[in-house]
Amino acid sequence: MENILLIFICLGIGIGLQRVSAFPKNGYVALNQYVIYVALPAMTLFYIPKIELNASLLYPVLVPWIGFLVAFLFFYGLGKLFHWPKKLIGALILTAGLGNTSFVGFPLVKAFFGEPGLKAAILVDQPGTFVVLSTAGVFTATFFSSGAPSLRSILHKVALFPPFIAFVIAVGLLIFHVDFPDSFQGVCKQLGATVSAVALLSVGLQLKLGERSKHWGFLTLGLVFKLVLTPLLFVFLYRIVFPGSGLLVDVSLLEAAMPPMISGAILASNYGLKPKLSNLMVGIGIPVSLITVYLWYLLLI
Numbered sequence: 001m002e003n004i005l006l007i008f009i010c011l012g013i014g015i016g017l018q019r020v021s022a023f024p025k026n027g028y029v030a031l032n033q034y035v036i037y038v039a040l041p042a043m044t045l046f047y048i049p050k051i052e053l054n055a056s057l058l059y060p061v062l063v064p065w066i067g068f069l070v071a072f073l074f075f076y077g078l079g080k081l082f083h084w085p086k087k088l089i090g091a092l093i094l095t096a097g098l099g100n101t102s103f104v105g106f107p108l109v110k111a112f113f114g115e116p117g118l119k120a121a122i123l124v125d126q127p128g129t130f131v132v133l134s135t136a137g138v139f140t141a142t143f144f145s146s147g148a149p150s151l152r153s154i155l156h157k158v159a160l161f162p163p164f165i166a167f168v169i170a171v172g173l174l175i176f177h178v179d180f181p182d183s184f185q186g187v188c189k190q191l192g193a194t195v196s197a198v199a200l201l202s203v204g205l206q207l208k209l210g211e212r213s214k215h216w217g218f219l220t221l222g223l224v225f226k227l228v229l230t231p232l233l234f235v236f237l238y239r240i241v242f243p244g245s246g247l248l249v250d251v252s253l254l255e256a257a258m259p260p261m262i263s264g265a266i267l268a269s270n271y272g273l274k275p276k277l278s279n280l281m282v283g284i285g286i287p288v289s290l291i292t293v294y295l296w297y298l299l300l301i
Contacts, residue, residue, distance in 0.1 A: 007107050007290070010197050014204015028205035031198050032262075039199075040102065041166030043192030044126060047119045048170030049179045059244055060120050060252040064099065064128035066237070067230050067256060068136055071097030074225065088218065090144025091274035095281035096222040098133055098264035099230075101125040103203055104286060105258045107196040109251055112297050120251035126167040129261065134158045137267055145271040206262065207283055215277045222260070222277075223285050227292045231257035235300065250301050257296045259289035 017023045024030075051057070072093050079089035099105065102125045109121040134157050158164055173179055180188070234256040238249055260281045269275035 006196065007111060007200060010107075010200035011204040011207070011287075014201045015207055017201075017205060028202040031202040031205070035103070035195060035199050035202065037162045039191055039195040040163040042188040042190075043106075043118070043195055044122060044163060044166040044170050045180065046185055046188035046192050047122050048126075048167065049173040051119055051123070051174060053174065056244060056246065056248050057123060059238060059249050060123040060255070061127050063124050063234065063252050063256050064101065064132045066234075067099065068093075068097040068132045070230070070233060071225065072136075072140070086144045087273045088215075088277070090140055090271070091268045091278050091281075092218065092222050093140055093144075094137060094264045094268040094273065095260040095278050095285075096226045096230075098137060098261035099129060099226070099255060099258035100261045100282075100286065100289075101129045101255050101258055102195070103199040103262055104289065105255050107200055108258070108290075108293055109254060110196055112254065112301070113247065113251060116247060117251050120248045121255060123248075124252060124255040126163060130161065130163060131158065133261065133263055133267070134161060134164075137264060141267050141271040141273060145273060203262070203286055207286060215274065215280075218277060219280050219284065222281050223288065226260055226281075226285065227257060227289055231296050253300050254293065254297060257289070257293050259285035259293075 014028075017027070075089050075092040075096065078084070079086075079092075101121065105125065106118060106121055109117040113120075135154050138154055138157060179185065231253060234253055238244055238253060262282055265278040265282045268278040
């Protein structure tokens, strides 16, 4: 109960701080950097080396890859059929194809499954969502705005991203069955525990619903795809086609239902792909998802 309460309190604090003149308007930038450079790497270094390797790990890892591929095919197909502008297609792919598996996903997973669920959530986020964003996401943003990105630029972005560096180190420890000294593990655990509160504060600071957009129909389509159709797809895949059970599968299904990724919307905006629509996908998608994710939890778990 306290984890669910934490979600609403931190979001409320973030929204309230938007109206505090003494608080920096772009304060969320510093919070995001703290999560990316400190908290997420610490959480990765603590949890990944303790995972037991087996075939079931494919359930969480494949969620973002399959989700993005299906979103690409869905919106690109509709765009070609109805002659949508390239920038609109790109914006919908990036926002509806990438889930908020860390900033929103980690707190919700922790609320529903406790600390053990974070191990599975990290597998969805690190080798999944982050790598998709840094590779297929960058390619999509560049392709629908101008041309094709170079392989070198993509690899450079991936290699220098702090959570990815931590992920590579943690996987090395996992493969060789070693771990850090207990004292260092304790530090990583404490720093990683700050992810939920800080990430939710950042989300609250960025929630701006704004006025009704002229793209309201596309906004509705994008959110229905992300919050309803995507988790429905994975229910079909993970419960019927490749049936699985246990915490890994449960967390994977819940992560599939997460709202649009903030970084995906930022990427779309930076490349001029319908910035207003992209921001609305996040601004409306996150609060709506607090209801839809809970409903999926009741239906599936």
